[in-house]
Amino acid sequence: MSVSLSRHALPRHLHLGKHPVVASTRSKSSYSPFANPGSTAFMGSVTSIKQLPELNGLPEVVVIGRANVGKSTFLNAVLGRRDIAHTSKKAGHTRALNYYRVGDEPGQLALVDAPGYGSRGRREWGDLFSAYIASREELRRIYILFNAKHGLKETDKGMLAHLHEQCLSSHGTRFTLQSVITKADTLDDDDITRAISTIRSEIFEAAPTCLPPIITSCVMRPVFGIEEARRNIEEVCGLVKKV
Ligand SMILES: Nc1nc2c(ncn2[C@@H]2O[C@H](COP(=O)(O)OP(=O)(O)OP(=O)(O)O)[C@@H](O)[C@H]2O)c(=O)[nH]1
Numbered sequence: 680m681s682v683s684l685s686r687h688a689l690p691r692h693l694h695l696g697k698h699p700v701v702a703s704t705r706s707k708s709s710y711s712p713f714a715n716p717g718s719t720a721f722m723g724s725v726t727s728i729k730q731l732p733e734l735n736g737l738p739e740v741v742v743i744g745r746a747n748v749g750k751s752t753f754l755n756a757v758l759g760r761r762d763i764a765h766t767s768k769k770a771g772h773t774r775a776l777n778y779y780r781v782g783d784e785p786g787q788l789a790l791v792d793a794p795g796y797g798s799r800g801r802r803e804w805g806d807l808f809s810a811y812i813a814s815r816e817e818l819r820r821i822y823i824l825f826n827a828k829h830g831l832k833e834t835d836k837g838m839l840a841h842l843h844e845q846c847l848s849s850h851g852t853r854f855t856l857q858s859v860i861t862k863a864d865t866l867d868d869d870d871i872t873r874a875i876s877t878i879r880s881e882i883f884e885a886a887p888t889c890l891p892p893i894i895t896s897c898v899m900r901p902v903f904g905i906e907e908a909r910r911n912i913e914e915v916c917g918l919v920k921k922v
């Protein structure tokens with residue numbers, strides 16, 4: 680195993696080519712909701728569809744993926760907080776839809792951490808999630824995470840196909856789908872290039888409407904791909920003024 684991956688070691692096309700880091704789209708005068716991590720607040724846990732919070736029109740994005748893929752860690756990195764979301768080596772840790780407000784009150788957007796799906800996920804979490812995506816009007820984008828080392832499993836393909844159908848049936852007016860590759864540090868440079876290529880094709884096969892992956896590592900210092908993820912969230916929530 681190698682942890683040598685670095686911005687410089689990454690193949691050029693992974694970070695500079697087809698899907699460039701979008702920091703350059705930010706106007707110097709625009710303000711990032713992620714600029715002040717201290718203003719982020721945990722809003723509460725939702726275990727039943729009736730408990731979904733009233734956010735008075737705040738845009739919302741959700742982070743999903745198989746148990747243990749790194750959802751809560753990714754969310755902490757995006758929020759610039761060490762442990763506002765609880766993480767664990769043991770799969771199945773997050774057991775509710777956990778809401779985080781980003782920005783000073785009343786906030787600029789809500790970020791939602793979801794329980795994992797797959798063999799360690801529980802059926803009732805699946806039911807809650809299905810009801811959530813079917814009805815939540817504030818939802819702008821679903822971030823679906825895949826472990827670089829494990830690639831896509833059948834449950835991932837099934838989830839992608841299901842979400843793709845939902846996007847198509849609403850003509851993309853309700854939410855869009857963005858893929859994210861986690862734990863890029865767990866593969867060496869040759870393997871990560873191959874893994875990304877396979878994951879990209881499998882995503883496209885299962886869900887042609889899903890946007891190609893943002894590649895991340897939350898253990899690299901500095902973290903990798905997180906600034907790109909923040910810009911992506913700001914854009915989909917209408918918070919970036921393009922110059
Ligand atoms: N090497 C490496 N490990 C990571 C990375 N991100 C997360 N992890 C580890 O992966 C494990 C699971 O992380 P979580 O963030 O709790 O995963 P989760 O998807 O929220 O898990 P559940 O809530 O159980 O579904 C933890 O031990 C993390 O430290 C990463 O970028 N690189």
Ligand SMILES: [Mg+2]
Binds near residue numbers: 750765773
């Ligand atoms: Mg979690």
